[in-house]
Amino acid sequence: MEITTDTLHEVVDSVWVSMLGLDMAPSGSEYNPNGDKQLTGCVTITGTWQGAVMIELPEPLARVAAATMFGLTDDELGDEEVLDSLGELANMIGGNIKGLIEGDCKLSLPTVAEGGNFKVSLPGGHVETELVFDAAGRQFQVQVLKRSE
């Protein structure tokens, strides 16, 4: 089962727009964090299909999403709320990708990493699909990584 860019767009749209009520649109340029601190949320899928789903975004945009999810202002948000929200976004996107895959698969609990100088990779895997979106004046990127069969 191939996760197409159209499918990924639909899944991300349903999470970002329907759940958060925030606007977003596919970006016309490559992902560029512009020096902001980066946050990455990731879930893995194991079973008949093996891979991972990652959402990567700059901290200011992660705070916008967290503020919406918690119904708080930016001043009221702590790191815990921001990381928790990003983990839940990864969980929802990954869970919906898993729902499209045939066969018996398991979804991991989400993992969140922060910082700017790291790269997440899936040994034996490749980026099957990736999309960059514009939202609230910044970009975020969602990748589906698949382990080779």
Add this chain to the structure above:
Amino acid sequence: MKILVVDDSKAMRMIVKRNLSQVPGFGDIETIEAASGAEALELVRGGAAPDLILSDWNMPEMTGIEFLRALRADGVLIPFGFVTSESQPEMRAQGIEAGAAFLLAKPFTPDDFSEILSSMV
């Protein structure tokens, strides 16, 4: 009505609570929270006595389905619904077979939430 909201994500517990306050017919709601199936089971065994339980599926320590099965094994028949990103038909069937009233897939809109929860009034 007392509702137990079980999710390892604090953000999701907040979203569920916010949506609960908008369900027609629910009236005054008291919510209690747990971050895992194990914590929720301890609350119920300790006498928390909610009227309804809304639970995530994937959680550390004890999953939602394990929590539901433990409740039913204890003879506790409190209405139970899953609110989860697990939306595959097999998991839905597994949840219903274990005694869940419904499985609401995340993401959901406030209307989706109200529609499915209204059936529990």
